[in-house]
Amino acid sequence: LPVRRRTGIGCAVHHRPVLSSTNSFLAGLARRGAPTGTIVLADHQTAGRGKYDRPWVSRPGESLLASVLLRPSRPLADLAQVTLVIAVAAAEAITRSTGLAPQIKWPNDLMVAGRKLSGILCELVLTPEGDLDHIIAGIGINIAQNRTDFPPELQAIATSISAETGRKVDRFDLFAALVERLDHRLTEWERLGFEPARHAWSVRSCTLGQPVTLSAPQAPRQGIAEALGPDGALCLRTADGTLHSVIFGEIPLAAT
Template structure:
């Protein structure tokens, strides 16, 4: 695409003006065609100074999740090599699910600047305002049985925690199985959905929602006591594109390790960031509710809960709440 070629030339000459004539000769198009592409790039948010008469200078790129910007410098083999970007979409998970059914390969990514029907676990709505967060879904095609899929939610949670820690220098805490918190407030939620037969996963979609640049006042009043953003933690705006790159890189590395070597390494990485063990918790699954102390994460990724009567309960899935106190 001529637009991408113009950007490549302007990036190579960053800090210097490039004449319209030079761009015209390099691309084999008219200067009028160059001007039209420059205008289109400006409309996309690229800060390009100049005119056909004075030449063009790239002054900055937008903090938007354009595929070209994500792939630039991306160190993955398959994750993010194909990216679908939307300004506005109902749910990135739904789009990715539809693409997976159409045969798109493992590693295909869907990102959006805004979701109008974003959802988290238990079908709860996920607040996804425009250009402030990372709303991303990833198609995977692991060779595994459905019973192993809950372990992948732990893979994703640990990978996102590691990526945020590496990029921003603070340690998010993981609430089992994969919510990322800071000072008890939620930064990131992860939703894994799959299509499978009884013994074999056909594909799954990992949906990742990260609150990045919201300020407290941006959240609806009902979320201000429970939600936080990376900006609220660091005190400054966070560039989203480098963080998306790093998430894809770490997640691919951890996913491939999990597929080849099993859950042991995932468990160790998850334990480095967990904030659940040793604490009083309540776990709700349907009509059942368990209250006790979170004691351990077993070798399969299940939570081991010590109940008030002393029995050890294995929790495979459920909605967990950290409690201030469990009565003895």
């Protein structure tokens, strides 16, 4: 593998041809004390998981499938930010290795021309006392799929690097860029706080300024996405004029 760093993200890299899920495999390593920054990369997953218990399906070699272990020193209250920081890093890695400029749909979907290119699943593991023990952040990036390779229900809402650029990107070059951007953005977050990533997220956002309808996990709520707050919450202005601070939720993908 082209990346192995002494410290930080990528201090240990486990590459496997097939796993059920890189998140699940890394959860086992984390329980056995793996250090922060440990990464798992798989060529194929047999039971890849998406948000809200959805499956995340791809065929061998056609996606980047990776998970990173984080044992952040920042307080639990700052954790909504992690998933946004990772989205920024993944978007920057894609830009660097393909020239594409993915936009970020709140909180962490990467979109190109209105279709989803990449998804991020952050799982928090708490101690019995309720403190944060670690985070498993899984990143899936569609690389080589043709539009028609996606299941019929996803064809109008999913895309890949090949479908957008007409070119094949080397999976390991993209992985190296991802490790570098994750290391940069997460170190910056630990040292300087959320402001730099908040700015980068806002510049890439396709959500801010738009009317949105939030679905899971709460009841549908409509409003205008006004800003990303300094704590990482989405500031949503509803029709009655009140401003709501939303930490968890999802904006459904719409066919374009």
